[in-house]
Amino acid sequence: MRIVLVNVPHPSIGSRIPDDHLPPLGLLSIGGPLIDDGHEVSLVDGEFGPAPIPDLVAEIVGRAPDVVMFGHSGSTSGHPVIAEVARLVSETMRGVRIVYGGVFPTYHWREVLAEEPWVAAIVRGEGEETVRRLVAAFEAGGALDHVAGVAFRGADGPRATAAAPVIRDLDAYRIGWELIDHARYSYWGGLRAVVVQFSRGCPHLCTYCGQRGFWTRWRHRDPVLFAKELARLHRERGVRVINFADENPTVSKKAWRAFLEALIAEKVDLILVGSTRADDIVRDADTLHLYKQAGWQRFLLGLENTDEATLELIRKGGRPDVDREAIRLMRRHGILSMATWVIGFEEETDRDLWNGMRKLLSYDPDQIQLLYVTPHRWTPYYRLAAERRVIQTDRRRWDYKHQVLATRHMPPWRTLLWFKLTEAVLQGRPKALRRTYLHPDKGLRHAMRWYAQMGRRVWPYEILNFFFRDRLDASGPTVRAFWGEPQDAEEQSMSADRPERSVARPAA
Structure with missing residues (x-):
């Protein structure tokens, strides 16, 4: 399959001020295994410039991908940008599969799938093995129910499969350095x-x-x-x-x-x-x-x-x-x-x-x-x-x-x-x-x-x-109302083999 990995331009000060740019390790880490499986993989890095959103979308679409994969190390603050770029790519290329991975979607998978219909699947936790199995399922045209470590939109709404096994041998998957x-x-x-x-x-x-x-x-x-x-x-x-x-x-x-x-x-x-x-x-x-x-x-x-x-x-x-x-x-x-x-x-x-x-x-x-x-x-x-x-x-x-x-x-x-x-x-x-x-x-x-x-x-x-430039809201919502209920019970994102931590509630 033709797969494009996308590093969106990030709005943070750390990305905008320095003249230096570092490569997106997370995307390169899944790129290596996908290349070794025989897929045609390329990287679009929007951090350079930074690339205007229309230009970034045009470059992604111009590569005619079957699958577009998004992820960013600045996961929470990067999400609105990823959502915008993914929506525009999906509107331009009907049928392209959008895959999203990283810390934010690992935990917010319910909200992402409910609010962003263009996302076909979310990779939860470590991605090296999960993306290989996910792309294989795409190629076979089968359901995603048996791909461990993903979330997708089922007939009854967003659902997640069983946790993918923790990668014990970190040397088993190579980094795709040739992508940069x-x-x-x-x-x-x-x-x-x-x-x-x-x-x-x-x-x-x-x-x-x-x-x-x-x-x-x-x-x-x-x-x-x-x-x-x-x-x-x-x-x-x-x-x-x-x-x-x-x-x-x-x-x-x-x-x-x-x-x-x-x-x-x-x-x-x-x-x-x-x-x-x-x-x-x-x-x-x-x-x-x-x-x-x-x-x-x-x-x-x-x-x-x-x-x-x-x-x-x-x-x-x-x-x-x-x-x-x-x-x-x-x-x-x-x-x-x-x-x-x-x-x-x-x-x-x-x-x-x-x-x-x-x-x-x-x-x-x-x-x-x-x-x-x-x-x-x-x-x-x-x-x-x-x-x-x-x-x-x-x-x-x-x-x-x-x-x-x-x-x-x-x-x-x-x-x-x-x-x-x-x-x-x-x-x-x-x-x-x-x-x-x-x-x-x-x-x-x-x-x-x-x-x-x-x-x-x-x-x-x-x-x-x-x-x-910043617009502060003196009468803004509570953190709970803004983001939702606490997820500390799900803190161990991809494992059930250790008990969760208990956290004392603050006194009234």
Whole structure:
């Protein structure tokens, strides 16, 4: 069959501001198995430009596909764009099969199928094996009832089949790297780059995050085979930067050390960036020199907050002393630390945010990334936020970089003020400026200058958008009324072999 994979232009600030673009790993991951099954597969990436919707639709239609598959890493905020493009493609090409996968449709499959008649099937959870069986069912002209891991429109309305088995061997399906022109994708200031996954899932219990539930369990690739693949990407495709999509690749110290040693043995000049937990960094204090030898230049640490009561509320499981020690150890080994900090919890006051900023300064991270509280139905945190007031009803803005919820003690403009003030103080303090422009390590100096340059563009962009483009609704609906009932009972999206988490209801 002729299959077109579509990466729609995403409205988020992170996609619009940088001059760099990263390849859509999720689509490439299903592309490889489909190519190996003998299908004619191509990718249309609307992020470049970004492509105007009519042009994107014309390019998809021009390839005369039998099946069009949509997915996006910015799943919730990307959904309205995917819905629009899919509708236009369907109206132009009668009979084309539209398939939709990703986190948002995995959980919102009932609503998508009920409201979007052009969607033929939804791939729920991991897609590599499911899309192969789905396309085979399309070719045979049979029903989809026996294709595990999909949802479709039956005679009595939307229905979902049994969960697809969790993929235990992540090396059994190859990534379709041949679907992209590597020269078009870059990161870290114009360096050729790709996105990869060493592992899937996360074993930790943070209530706001969907990684644990979507991927069901934490698994990792073969450390040596993975290192060889990265080395091939460098030697054959000229890739310099490897951006890890893993939430927590360092869970297994044994497997992670095996990967680092295998990559060091390949003797390739790579820059590695990604995310992990502070407690894993502290745990690996004796092997951080291997991180550096392998090419690690920056880790994003999800600190989320500096208030212990808030950390307990979201079950982060972190400790301020561990966070500080992780940042200190990384600096000692020449690895940059980027700390994430979340604003917008319901009971926050000016005093809370002032004290939080002071504590964050004491952590002394190299870089800071601020985010807004953004609940999703499939996470346990959603139940705690279900009665909060929604002030942003444009679902394209639910990307962690826009205020979407009202807070009890502050108007939105003051929350924005604290958000931007914290960024300015952390990134503009003398110590940070000295590292950015005078760091003795040329590579780290380049990385920090690139991030600072991007920040200088994002900072005023967000302020101008807030006051002149974003439309906030002071009398908006509750979160529950806006999105629907909590889905934390379905958090384990594709598995019934582990009990669901129970989440305490907030007191009246």
